Amino acid sequence: MGKPRGGGGGGRGGRGGNREGEQKSNEPDLHGAARAGDLQKVESICNSNPLAVNTRDRHSRTPLHLAAWAGQTEVVQYLCNNKADVGAAAVDDTGAIHFACQKGHLDVVRVLHSSGASVKAATRKGMTPLHFAVQGSHLELIKYLIRKGADLKAKNKGGQTPTHLAESDEVRDLLKECEQLRNENESKSGLGSKSSNNDNVGKSESSLDEKEKEEGEIEESGKRKGGEASESSIPEQKRPKISLQHLISEDDVKDEEEEKNR
Numbered sequence: 001m002g003k004p005r006g007g008g009g010g011g012r013g014g015r016g017g018n019r020e021g022e023q024k025s026n027e028p029d030l031h032g033a034a035r036a037g038d039l040q041k042v043e044s045i046c047n048s049n050p051l052a053v054n055t056r057d058r059h060s061r062t063p064l065h066l067a068a069w070a071g072q073t074e075v076v077q078y079l080c081n082n083k084a085d086v087g088a089a090a091v092d093d094t095g096a097i098h099f100a101c102q103k104g105h106l107d108v109v110r111v112l113h114s115s116g117a118s119v120k121a122a123t124r125k126g127m128t129p130l131h132f133a134v135q136g137s138h139l140e141l142i143k144y145l146i147r148k149g150a151d152l153k154a155k156n157k158g159g160q161t162p163t164h165l166a167e168s169d170e171v172r173d174l175l176k177e178c179e180q181l182r183n184e185n186e187s188k189s190g191l192g193s194k195s196s197n198n199d200n201v202g203k204s205e206s207s208l209d210e211k212e213k214e215e216g217e218i219e220e221s222g223k224r225k226g227g228e229a230s231e232s233s234i235p236e237q238k239r240p241k242i243s244l245q246h247l248i249s250e251d252d253v254k255d256e257e258e259e260k261n262r
Contacts (some may be wrong), residue, residue: 024262030055034063037072046082052259053084061090069099073107076100087117093124096202101145104138119150126156134162137171152179215256 002021030052034042042063046053064084067075077097080086089095097117100108113119122128130150133141146152152175152237155161161181166172 012203030063031057031061031066034054034072034075035066035070037067037070037075039074039078042078050082053079053082054088054179059091062088062096064096065087065090065094065099068096068105068108068112069103071100071103071105071256073109073111076108077111079112085114086112087121093122095121095123097121097129098123098127098132100135101138101141103130103143104133104136106138106141106144109141114146119145119148120154122154122156126154126158128154128156128162130154130162131156131160131165134171134175135165135167137168139171139174142171142174146174146178152182228255 030042030045032038033045056062062068062084064076064079064086065088067079086097087095095117097109097112097119100112100120109117113185119129128151130142130152131144131154133145150162152163163172163175166175
């Protein structure tokens with residue numbers, strides 16, 4: 001298993017083991033259990049010492065950071081439900097959501113976001129969750145972040161937006177399509193202020209969803225009529241190069257319902 005970026009290595013890594021860390025609040029036990037996905041052990045430690053949930057290792061990482069990086073969704077959910085700081089920053093201001101996005105763990109990101117983690121949070125180097133997701137070409141995660149309002153124009157310290165980091169045409173086309181539609185929405189609405197731009201983050205993605213739904217309804221109607229509807233009877237529309245139907249998924253709807261009930 002590799003080492004989390006921005007974290008400086010694994011919880012037991014480094015020369016001479018991690019004896020210094022082993023003397024701090026049972027740090028190796030809880031951090032190691034969180035990263036390994038040992039939910040029973042995590043529960044046992046947290047029940048005996050509730051304050052341990054936010055203890056840090058020598059790289060300033062909490063158990064949540066390591067569980068998120070390792071994709072341990074159940075442990076992440078448990079920690080979030082037991083007062084883990086979802087916004088805690090490790091080295092370089094790297095948060096749990098950044099670790100999860102580096103590795104493409106969509107389910108973990110869902111839990112973190114529903115627990116209050118921001119999809120716009122930036123590290124000290126200006127890297128947002130979307131930057132990391134794009135860098136790793138994690139397409140489904142990219143769509144989720146965009147749906148939740150990730151800033152497509154956010155720049156890191158090197159002046160790069162997520163689009164600059166895209167390595168595949170598929171990801172690049174998706175980002176450009178979303179950005180184009182967002183700009184069109186802002187232009188049509190006559191919104192030019194910074195606050196207006198922030199309010200409209202994600203509206204272009206909703207427009208894409210609506211387009212996709214409309215096209216799906218037309219196609220379904222044609223099927224019900226036994227294929228009588230020809231292509232000439234369907235209004236000509238510019239289709240996105242990439243299917244974005246699941247920018248809104250069943251899980252997204254559940255997330256939104258949970259947030260409303262919180």
